[in-house]
Amino acid sequence: MTEDPRDTAAGVDDDDADARHAAKMRKKKAARDRMMADKSGEKGLLIVHTGPGKGKSSAAFGMVLRCLGHGMPVGVVQFIKGAMDTAERTVLERYPDLVTIRAMGEGFTWETQDRARDVAAAERAWGLAADMLADPKFAMVVLDELNVVLRYGYLSPDTVLEAIVARPPLQHVVVTGRNAGDAMIEAADLVTEMKLVKHPFRSGVKGQKGVEF
Amino acid sequence: MTEDPRDTAAGVDDDDADARHAAKMRKKKAARDRMMADKSGEKGLLIVHTGPGKGKSSAAFGMVLRCLGHGMPVGVVQFIKGAMDTAERTVLERYPDLVTIRAMGEGFTWETQDRARDVAAAERAWGLAADMLADPKFAMVVLDELNVVLRYGYLSPDTVLEAIVARPPLQHVVVTGRNAGDAMIEAADLVTEMKLVKHPFRSGVKGQKGVEF
Numbered sequence A, B: 001m002t003e004d005p006r007d008t009a010a011g012v013d014d015d016d017a018d019a020r021h022a023a024k025m026r027k028k029k030a031a032r033d034r035m036m037a038d039k040s041g042e043k044g045l046l047i048v049h050t051g052p053g054k055g056k057s058s059a060a061f062g063m064v065l066r067c068l069g070h071g072m073p074v075g076v077v078q079f080i081k082g083a084m085d086t087a088e089r090t091v092l093e094r095y096p097d098l099v100t101i102r103a104m105g106e107g108f109t110w111e112t113q114d115r116a117r118d119v120a121a122a123e124r125a126w127g128l129a130a131d132m133l134a135d136p137k138f139a140m141v142v143l144d145e146l147n148v149v150l151r152y153g154y155l156s157p158d159t160v161l162e163a164i165v166a167r168p169p170l171q172h173v174v175v176t177g178r179n180a181g182d183a184m185i186e187a188a189d190l191v192t193e194m195k196l197v198k199h200p201f202r203s204g205v206k207g208q209k210g211v212e213f
Helices: A005-039 A056-070 A086-092 A115-133 A146-151 A157-165 A182-187 B005-039 B056-070 B087-092 B115-133 B146-151 B157-165 B182-187
Strands: A046-050 A074-078 A099-103 A140-144 A172-176 A190-198 B046-050 B074-078 B099-103 B140-144 B172-176 B190-198
Touching: A005 A157, A046 A056, A046 A182, A056 A074, A056 A086, A056 A140, A056 A172, A056 A190, A056 B056, A056 B087, A074 A115, A086 A099, A086 B056, A099 A115, A115 A140, A115 A146, A115 A157, A146 A157, A146 A172, A157 A182, B005 B157, B046 B056, B046 B182, B056 B074, B056 B087, B056 B140, B056 B172, B056 B190, B074 B115, B087 B099, B099 B115, B115 B140, B115 B146, B115 B157, B146 B157, B146 B172, B157 B182
Parallel strands: A046 A172, A046 A190, A074 A099, A074 A140, A140 A172, B046 B172, B046 B190, B074 B099, B074 B140, B140 B172
Antiparallel strands: A190 B190
């Protein structure tokens, strides 16, 4: 006996409808919480650092440092550079009570040359990020290089933005990476574009310790 | 008996000539050292973060964090915000072996309304900075908001640039603040302009802990 495919389809539709309703309610609640928070002048900001210039991730890590000084717990997910930038991690990992730092750990995506593997890694990293965005314990969540992963189409922008919008109302989120999408910029409270005015690599100088890595 | 003013003038001229010669030789030596350093691919960079956007100082502090991770000693002079930004200091002061952080400590200049006092404070801060720029112990020197002090005419741009150019050849210098002067940009290896795309204060949200301070 074969299953009627329409039954299965209907079942999936029901699940989808439930998920959509739950997401809608979550959004509504978040919007209301946010409005209430606004009234007290306290508000979790969505901050985007984009553009082709330097300093997008460094500025995010500077804010992490500031939060540390205030004793505010911070979550960090590094979507791209994971395996490369160990220097910041070395310091931040000395504050395990305050900083949770996770990295995709597959190096630069354009080095793997395996799209399926990149997508799987991006999704694993996103899972960690989504958990942080749902946890009011974190006063700030840094999603380092998320824009790049979105630009490559490794994650659904709708899924990402929905989780960001539905986050606890006082939680700050910092999203870095060039080519921030229009929807991300639209949703953001604060957007800074880092513009490259002058770059030493153009004149044959190699990356320097403490500056580039 | 009155002193012949020409004698005094001549004496001053001699002193000036000596000082100019010493400065010229120092520059020459620095240029040669720098050229030699270039050949090995190692080079202290002059990095400028300017523009009206956010993240200029945060990106500098992110680089300090990176240096800390590498065990590289860093000097920081805060030219403007001294009294305001205590959160980063709280963390950095936990690394007294690696980080020397000094602040002008007079608050924002536009709050003092006393130009003579501002100039004196800027000169004291510059004295600390000049010592760091002469000390090869420091792998990186951050001159936070120096551009603003220069823009106000509180310090001589020539004096400042001369000390920066004559620094140890492997020392990185990070200069922040809006309105970087042309000479500073000309001298720099790496210039990033932080451009404001969207700012929450425009929609009546106050500065948030961990983000703005």
